[in-house]
Every structure is written in C-alpha cells, then in structure tokens.
Amino acid sequence: MRITINGEPRDVGDAxxxxxxxxxxxxxxxxxxxxxxxxxVVVRRTERPxxxxxxxxxxxxxxxxxxx
Numbered sequence: 001m002r003i004t005i006n007g008e009p010r011d012v013g014d015a016x017x018x019x020x021x022x023x024x025x026x027x028x029x030x031x032x033x034x035x036x037x038x039x040x041v042v043v044r045r046t047e048r049p050x051x052x053x054x055x056x057x058x059x060x061x062x063x064x065x066x067x068x
Contacts, residue, residue, distance in 0.1 A: 003057045012053070021048040024061075035062045 001012050005027075012023070020043060024031045036043045037060040043051050 001053070001055045003053060003055070003059060005059045006061060017053045017055075019049050020051040020053060023053055024048070027061075029061065029063065033064050035064060036060070 001014065001017060003010055003012060012018075018026070020036060020038070021031055024034060024036070031045070031048065036048070038051065038053075039058055
C-alpha cells in the first residue's frame with residue numbers, strides 16, 4: 001500500500017491497513033500534538049481510531065508546537 005505524507009510517497013507494506021492513530025505511532029509522532037488532514041479533510045483526534053488508511057491516501061501531518 002502506498003500513501004503520500006506531506007508530499008512524499010511512502011510504501012507502508014502489504015499488512016492489513018492500520019488506522020490513523022496506529023500509523024502516527026509507527027511514525028513516532030505524539031498523537032496528541034499533531035493535526036492531520038486526510039485527502040483534504042481534517043481528521044479529528046476522536047475519529048483517528050476509526051479512520052482506516054487506504055492505498056493512495058494523501059496525508060498532511062503538522063506537529064503543534066507551543067511556546068512564547
């Protein structure tokens with residue numbers, strides 16, 4: 001399965017597709033500190049466990065940073 005993350009194509013293997021929450025963990029991203037858009041639609045944090053990735057998905061992942 002191939003998806004695009006922040007403009008870069010990535011092969012995520014042939015295993016059953018992960019849900020978005022699992023996938024963020026495999027990337028080492030703190031799920032509570034990122035915003036995710038899938039195919040042009042923002043995915044709320046509460047929707048990530050039910051959001052199963054599919055071949056050809058396009059993800060935009062932005063890490064939120066606090067500071068002053």
